[in-house]
Amino acid sequence: MISAEIIAIGSELLLGGRTDTNSVFLSEMLANLGIEVGFKTVVGDNVSHICQALVVASRRVDIVVVSGGLGPTIDDLTRDSVARVTGRPLRRRDRVVKAIKERFDRQRREITTNQLRQAQLPMGADCLTNSVGTAPGFSMKWGKCRLICLPGVSHEARQMFTETVQPLLSREGYVRPPLRMRTIHTFGLLEGHVDEAIADLVPKSGRFRLGLLASPMGVSVSLTEIHPEHEKNKENRLFFDNNKVELEVLVKSISTRLYPHVYGYDHEKMEEVVGNRLRDSGLSISVAESCTGGLIGHRITQVAGSSGYFERGVVCYSNHAKTSLLGVSPAILRRYGAVSAQVARRMAEGVREGSGTALGLSVTGIAGPLGGTAAKPVGLVYVGLSTPNKTFIREFRFHGDRGIVKLRSSQGALDVVRRHVCGLPMGDA
C-alpha cells in the first residue's frame, strides 16, 4: 500500500478563516492512483514549522504533497524550507524566468523582482510546469520519499496534478489500482436507522470500510475499498476486478434497503438529481418560498441549464406578499396562520397558476430563533407541491438553528419534487 501525506501551508488555514479545499481534491486524485492519504498537516507561514512538518512526513509516508507557499511574496516559504531541510540550495532556473517574463508580457503587466523568486528551485528538483499560472511546482526524491510541491491556487494545483504529477508517479511505479469509493446519499432517515438497516450487509473485517455521515442534507453512506497490506497483490488485476463487482453489489443492496430515501450517489446533489429529472421529463417548475427565503431558488439555479425548467421563484416573507403575489386569501391566513398546511397548499397552487408551469412548489415554516409556539414550534415546516392532478402536502419537524432549518427545509422540499417526478411514494403526509 502506497501512503501519502498532504501538508497545507498558510497561516490563514490555521486561523480557520478559510478551510483548505485543495486537500479534498488531492485526496481524491491520489485515491484514484491507488494511493491512500494517511495524514494531513496544516502549518503556518513559518520556515521552522514547515521544516518540522516536512521531516515528520518524510519519515511516515511514501509521498509528501505540499500545497501552497509557492507564490512571489515574502510569506511564500515552501521553496526556502525545502532547500533548508533537504540541504539543496535554491538555484535560479533560466527557463522558468523566461516563462514568467513571457507570461507578464502577454498580459501586458509590469514584472516585479519578487515575481522572479518563483524561478528559484532547489538544486536537482524537477520543475513542474504551471500551464495556467505563474508559480511552477517542483518534485524531488528525498530519502525514501517522493516530495511534490504544488501551488496553493486550486485550479493551478489541479491542472498541475493531472498534467505533470500523475505521469511522474506512474513513471516511478507509485501507481496502483484505484482505491474505489462509493457514496449513497439519503434524505429523511436518522443516522441510527441507517446504521441498523444496513449493518449486516457490510462485514466488519471485509474489503470495504463503511462510513456514515450525517449533515443537514441527510445521511450519506460511504464505502471505501481497503487495499491488502501485502504488495504481492499489486499486480493481481483479478483481485481488484472481483472487488469492483462486489462493491457494486453492495451499493445495490444498501440502496434497496434504504429505498425510497436514496436520492443520489457520489458527487450528486439533490438539486442536480431533481433538475436532470425535470429536464428529461420536460416538466417546468416554479417555487414559492417563505422560511427558506430564496434558498430553494438559489439551489435550483446552481445547476447550469436550470433556466430550461425553472420559470420563477417568489419569496413571500410578508402576508401581503403571499396575498398579492400568490392569491393566498387573508381569511385563510387569519384562520390557519401563515405556517399551515392550508397556506402551503394555496402557495403551491398560486405560484403554479401564476407562472403556467407544470409544477408549483411551496415552503412555509418557522426557521427561528423566534416565532415558535407550543403548537407551532421552531422547525415546523410545510411543503406543498401542486401538480396537474393533485396537490401534495408534507409536514416536517426539523431541529437546528436558523441556518440549519433553512437547509433542511430546502432539502425536504426538493425531495418532495424528486419523489413526485420519480413516481416514488411521498412518505408520511
Place this chain on the structure above:
Amino acid sequence: MISAEIIAIGSELLLGGRTDTNSVFLSEMLANLGIEVGFKTVVGDNVSHICQALVVASRRVDIVVVSGGLGPTIDDLTRDSVARVTGRPLRRRDRVVKAIKERFDRQRREITTNQLRQAQLPMGADCLTNSVGTAPGFSMKWGKCRLICLPGVSHEARQMFTETVQPLLSREGYVRPPLRMRTIHTFGLLEGHVDEAIADLVPKSGRFRLGLLASPMGVSVSLTEIHPEHEKNKENRLFFDNNKVELEVLVKSISTRLYPHVYGYDHEKMEEVVGNRLRDSGLSISVAESCTGGLIGHRITQVAGSSGYFERGVVCYSNHAKTSLLGVSPAILRRYGAVSAQVARRMAEGVREGSGTALGLSVTGIAGPLGGTAAKPVGLVYVGLSTPNKTFIREFRFHGDRGIVKLRSSQGALDVVRRHVCGLPMGDA
C-alpha cells in the same frame, strides 16, 4: 509563547467529504487564552496513525488538543490510542458510568453496552464533564505537554472547552493575554490594490502580522498580534495594553485608506451589516433577482429578525416572469436584452412599486457557463437600486464559474444597498 497543536480524528476528514469545523473555533478560543496554534494534524480512525500523531505533537508543542474519536462505536479510537501511547491502561470510571446511565434514563432510551466504552478513561486522567452529551473528555499531563481530548460533536466540544478546559489551563498557568486579531472586510478592490494601499502602514518586523485573504466576498485584511518570544514579558500588562491601542490605531488607519470599500469587521457579514442598517433606519426592502436565482433573498433571511425589513423577493428567471411580476415591458426586453442597465432599472422600480417598500433591489446578469457573447460576456452583471428619489445602476464584470459569479453578484448587490443606506459614494456607475 505557549504553543498548541490540534489533532482532528476521523477518516471522513481525510477523505474530504467534510471539513473540520471544530479546529476553527478551537484556534479562536485558544488565541483568546494567548495560546498560538502552530500545527493542525488530521488523521484517520487508525490506532497506529493516531499514536504517531500524538507522539509527534507532544514533542513540538506545549498543549495537544485532540478532537473526536470519543464516541461509543468501534471506530472511536482516541481512548485506546492515548492509553497505548502514554502507557496508562483504560479504567472504567464509576461516576461516568452513572452519568451515562442517568442520561439514558432521562431520555427513556435503552442503553447498549457500547455506550459504556465511553466510561473507560486512561489511568490518572482528569475527566472533563460533558454537560450536553454522553462522551466525557479527558486531560492529562504527558511528558512536557498537556493533553486534552474533546468530543468531535461541535457544540459538546465548545461547551466543554468553556466549562472545563479554560479553567484547567488557567489553573495550570498556561494562560497569557489574548492574541488579538482584527479583520477588516472590503468589497470592490483587488488583492494587489489593497496590498499597495496599506503596505507602508504595517511594519514587517512589528508586533502584528498582516494577512490578506481574497474570496468571492471580497478582500479581507487580518492583523494578528505576535507575542514576544521572551517569557519575561508575560506579566507585563502595560506592554499588551500598548499593543491594544496600537492595534486599534492600525485598524483605523487601514480602514481610512480603504474607505468606502470597508463593509465590516471580524465576524460581520455583509447581510448583517446591511440588515442592521435597514432595521435601524426603519427602511424596508424588496428584491428582484435574475442570475442570482434567490441567493440574495437567502442571504438577507439568514439574519434573524430580517422579516422586520425584508418584504418579498421575486426570482424572475424567465422574461415572462419579468413582465408579469415586475412590469418590465416586452419592448424593453427586446430592445436592450434581459441583461442590461435598462432592465435592471425597471426590475428595481417594479419590485419596489409592487411591494410598497422603501427600497427595491434588482440583479440581472450572465452567470454562465453558457449564454455569454462578445458584447455581453459571462460575468456581466447589472445591479439596480430604486429609492424614493432616484434609481441607481451599477455595472459589474465578475470572473469565476457559475457559483462564484452568483456569490460575487449577491455581494455586489448588497454592497450597493450598504453604500446607499450609509450615505457613501456609489462607486463607478
